[in-house]
Amino acid sequence: MSFPQSDLVQRGISDEFYQALEAAVGAAHVVVDPKAMEPRLIEDRGLYRGSALALVRPGTTEEVAKVVRVCRAAAVPIVPQGGNTGLVGGGVPQDAVVLVTDRLNRIRAVDPLNSTMTVEAGCILSNIQQAANDIDRLFPLSLASEGSCQIGGNLSTNAGGTAVLRYGNMRELVLGLEVVLPDGEILNDLNGLRKNNTGYDLRNLFIGAEGTLGIITAAVLKLYSKPVLRATALVACEGPQAALALYDRLRSRNADSLSTFEYIERIALQMVLDHTPGCADPMAQEHPAYVLVELTSSDPEADLDTRLEAALAAAFEVEEILDAVIGASESQRDALWALRENLSEAQKFAGASIKHDVAVPVSRVAEFLMTASSACRAHVPAVRICPFGHFGDGNIHFNLSRPLDMSDADFLEEYPAFNRIVHDIVAELGGSISAEHGIGLVKRQELRRYKDPVALRVMEQIKTVLDPEGLMNPGKVL
Template identity: 75%
Template sequence: MSPSPNASAAVVAEGHSKLITLLSDAIGATYVVTDPAAMMGRLAEDRGLYTGTAIALLRPASTDEVATCARLCAAAGVAIVPQGGNTGLVGGGVANGGVILATDRLNRVRDVDPTNATMTVEAGCILANIQQAADAVDALFPLSLASEGSCQIGGNLATNAGGTAVLRYGNMRELVLGLEVVLPDGRVLNDLNLLRKNNTGYDLRNLFIGAEGTLGIITAAVLKLFPKPVTRATAFVACDGPDSALALYTRMRAQNADTLSTFEYVERMALQMVLDHAHGCTDPMDAVHPAYCLIELTSANAQDTLDARMEAVLEAAFETGEVRDAVIGASESQKDALWALREHLSESQKPEGASIKHDVSVPVSRVADFITTAKAACLAHMPDMRPCPFGHFGDGNLHFNLSRPKNMDDTTFLAEYPAFNRIVHDIVHEMHGAISAEHGIGQVKRAELRRYKDPVALELMQQLKSAIDPANIMNPGKVL
């Protein structure tokens, strides 16, 4: 006779109770939170699209404690959802049962080596604090995101974060030399490599970067440091649209590839949202233009005349019609004010109502075609919808966001998510692009991944998952 559902539930509850006791003994009862109200901030994603459940929130303070938690959960068959700053955008850190393992107490900078140009940090270090630690030794850690004041480096690694400086320094994958990772069974992979050249076997590090916590828990990393820029030229440039912007980017890269750090694209609707909703932001130009580019050159050589280099390119672009107007920041405060127009963009969309977001990439040569084609297709589907494309033009990563029509409620608009996904992602796929550039797959794009990813690649991904996490306890239901 099969046990009754109530009896089965009682057995599960008893098992969970025993696990909570063991975890409390291992890391301290204070750091094993079971009150749903106290966990709420960790159960919901910032955008409000997903709210999960968990039997406990764990806050270990060391790699050994993380490993112990993993061993205990593996023995009990309880899933683990690693979570950093909970700033994700695709539901990748939202638990559907099991335990949440937060890394906020793993927040030490273990070592800074200016000569080797490396910094060894724990996964819970906030990105802005890492930037400050690099600055303290006259160096630069170049990853920069809108959420840098709260996101953690472990989450940046788990999603292979990009940001505004990818053009010059690369994604998170290019900014790390080694990792320390707790595997699903509690073993610790110690690969805190300090070397630029190390060809001894498989590069295991790259298995975990971008894996969204589905293969293990990143607990520490060796990050690359770079010479700190001591001079910069920042320009906000008006143009007629994506084709002009792409021509300007090509020109700027040809003449300033050694100093070009940022080339961001913003259309007028997106800028208007910032002007309407971001305190202190003002339009730097007298006239309204269809689109804008934020461009920055940086150098570690104080003798570099970056303003002159910027002006020379812009003057040539004026003559060909690629540029309609331009403002070059004359002081640090003016440069910061120009940056604020880009940095406040994501948050400024929220007061405008629901937004359907797409984080995509296409070859740089196709970014203008993509914007034009995707906007036309989306407007054909919903003429009153407000397209709001912006992003990292120089590396092909666009945030193709769609704001709801002013006369439509949020729920009705969000119901169109699947339709808009098909429109946008089909165009991306046709242009040999990717449906996720820097936000990850999480829950939001799991079905989309199966639609567009090469079948052999998907099979290999599943084999890796099965080999490393055969019990499927590490962030189940995400990516695959």
């Protein structure tokens, strides 16, 4: 293989470094060709473009450890990447080795009685879902990118998705981890225990750390009883206050089965209808806002449709809702879900967007939506506000699309101003500037503005102890 030279000699990186990488993973799995590396250098939305010294694809945890030791000896940064579907630039390298986990794709063990599955970091989320389904179990994490995202990335960002309301985010879905530490040692904590009180909770230290403390190579995932029934409805309402009242009603009556409560405003739904083939408005009249509601149960005798219909009828009587469509078949339920699942992709057709993945207490979601929308329109009156998301757990994707008469470049220049507007409101309401996407590059400075200084200092101390050379995904989070 011909190794790149450019300024590498000045940095002390020689052919021996690349030869050591080849010895660690095999020559076929070390890539230095710029064109071949190009897709791994660009963030999903194209906001950031990085540079790499090489791309390596280890096939085992031991090979990951060897790569880490090689890079540490040469003082070369490492950026782990899964499916490269992140939204905050967390996987963008800068003069680093990109460690791609796609060959770490084995399901190591399945234990139906313990309701656990041990998987490697490169397993695609949809494949894990299918493997659980094959043993009559459910792995509940569900994301729009589930056909390409990898579980290692889901773990590194503490992903949430549309089922958090009932099952929790990744921290609640994992029992144990295997992690390659920055010194190349392997932390083996792959236990399937529900109770384990033997010291510090190291698992949660690495989940959500975005690869800055080590490289997750495997995990023990929790599985759940597979739902055999579901009742799905798209419900129209006047706005967030009415949606909050409906959520409280459904939670009170159906807390044991309420799995999904997703808020969508009309402008976001219209983008899906305009740009997604096969999607159609199930209602004859347009409404200001909608909620996708789903009840699920593993009890074949549960009459979910009747329960959902009764709750919606009561809501209609007190004018909490304007209309509702209940899916009468699997195909109709899937069609209602498609309206939610295609939101992020459809928004791309509207031009540049400024995205905010925020969380506030559920009781203040409506207040946030109304206050933030008003403040953003005061700044740019023609901005198209497309809020949607996981209303039931307080996580709203408060996305802003450029005005029709504004260029993408001009609109993106407003990113800092809109961040200040939205994030200041979130902070005032006791919320978080990152709910499920992570910090990455996009929110690094925002974190320093809003995070408690003591918490930041503790985070920095942990980083220094585990990664004193600062080689693990440098420049991200902190």
